[in-house]
Amino acid sequence: MAVKTIEWRADRVRMIDQRLLPSREVIRTYADYRGVAEAIRTMVIRGAPAIGVAAAMGVALGLKGYAGKRAQIRFARVAAALKATRPTAVNLAWAVDRMGAVLESNLALDEAALFRRIRGEAIAIYTGDLAANRALGRHGAELLGAKATILTHCNAGALATAGYGTALGVVRAACEAGKAISVFADETRPFLQGARLTAWELHKDHIPVTVIADNMAGSVLRGGTIDCVIVGTDRTAANGDVANKIGTYPLAVMARRHGVPFYVAAPLSSIDLECPNGAAIPIEQRAASEINEFAGVRITPKGVAVFNPAFDVTPAELVSAIITERGVARAPYRRSLAALKRDR
Ligand code: MRU
Numbered sequence: 001m002a003v004k005t006i007e008w009r010a011d012r013v014r015m016i017d018q019r020l021l022p023s024r025e026v027i028r029t030y031a032d033y034r035g036v037a038e039a040i041r042t043m044v045i046r047g048a049p050a051i052g053v054a055a056a057m058g059v060a061l062g063l064k065g066y067a068g069k070r071a072q073i074r075f076a077r078v079a080a081a082l083k084a085t086r087p088t089a090v091n092l093a094w095a096v097d098r099m100g101a102v103l104e105s106n107l108a109l110d111e112a113a114l115f116r117r118i119r120g121e122a123i124a125i126y127t128g129d130l131a132a133n134r135a136l137g138r139h140g141a142e143l144l145g146a147k148a149t150i151l152t153h154c155n156a157g158a159l160a161t162a163g164y165g166t167a168l169g170v171v172r173a174a175c176e177a178g179k180a181i182s183v184f185a186d187e188t189r190p191f192l193q194g195a196r197l198t199a200w201e202l203h204k205d206h207i208p209v210t211v212i213a214d215n216m217a218g219s220v221l222r223g224g225t226i227d228c229v230i231v232g233t234d235r236t237a238a239n240g241d242v243a244n245k246i247g248t249y250p251l252a253v254m255a256r257r258h259g260v261p262f263y264v265a266a267p268l269s270s271i272d273l274e275c276p277n278g279a280a281i282p283i284e285q286r287a288a289s290e291i292n293e294f295a296g297v298r299i300t301p302k303g304v305a306v307f308n309p310a311f312d313v314t315p316a317e318l319v320s321a322i323i324t325e326r327g328v329a330r331a332p333y334r335r336s337l338a339a340l341k342r343d344r
Helices: 033-041 048-063 068-083 090-104 111-141 167-176 193-204 214-223 248-257 333-342
Strands: 006-009 012-016 027-030 147-152 180-186 209-212 228-231 235-237 242-245 262-265 311-314 321-324 327-329
Touching: 006 048, 006 111, 012 048, 027 033, 033 048, 033 068, 048 068, 048 090, 048 111, 068 090, 090 111, 111 167, 111 262, 111 321, 111 327, 147 167, 147 214, 167 180, 167 193, 167 228, 167 262, 180 193, 180 214, 193 209, 209 214, 214 248, 228 242, 228 248, 242 248, 248 262, 248 311, 321 333, 327 333
Parallel strands: 147 180, 147 228, 180 209, 228 262, 262 321
Antiparallel strands: 006 012, 012 027, 235 242, 242 311, 321 327
């Protein structure tokens, strides 16, 4: 995809504002970690790996001009602000902690040298995610036939990562391998990541995409045109339970009902072996206005309650395989995921 999701340029962080897509392509520039934290919270940037990269770059901005003990004190404040933005995606905490570890092993450096080292680590997290997506894509593409129609939910594409995508990375790799791939994209209420973002980036890359309302997925699956479902994940627990955008779980139930494989594209940075199962994954609750308003216009009666969890958990038993950059994991996931994470 030609448009960059996020970029470190001239010691500033640049992001395309995903809230405005597909109508407008606006680039926002941040020179301060607080701006990056706000961008994550308000979903200028979203998608688990992308917010991990943004958080790493936010730490680099936050540590500029600090060294030694002062840098440690500053890091505690910056890390807390970034980690408080969105709780479900483990990539965020993973990236911040990785930056913290680099700081701890470079406390003897002066301000300029420390900044160069910290900035280098943030950029390494960015390039590492790109490489992981490409490798994951190649492993996933092998699961597909020469012609395949894929149903996906939310946006696990270039916009949700440093680039290329996880679920949509599989789509891109299969296309690059010469396979005839088409995609059905759930619109993904309430934030419409499918209708706005998945449709936008696939259409830009000339990959055939058809948008459906979320409540159409059951009859589309029953119709027999879908070869597999592929989704991303914000956090996959040690037992293979998968947290992803709200609406993923019912899709997995329906896929099982219709004998359609349900695949999860998960870079290792999204797999949390310290989290024993899905019940331990924190689920973000978002503002009522995402449900009771549409494009700024109120659509529910005043005074009526709203429930708006941003993610759900799909139990491991409904997951046919988890695709990572080091290969494809199958049940029992506790063993296969641990082996892939270990395999250096
Ligand atoms: O609320 P969002 O848009 O950040 O949710 C994103 C998802 O649910 C994605 O599927 C997940 O982060 C994986 S992105 C590769």
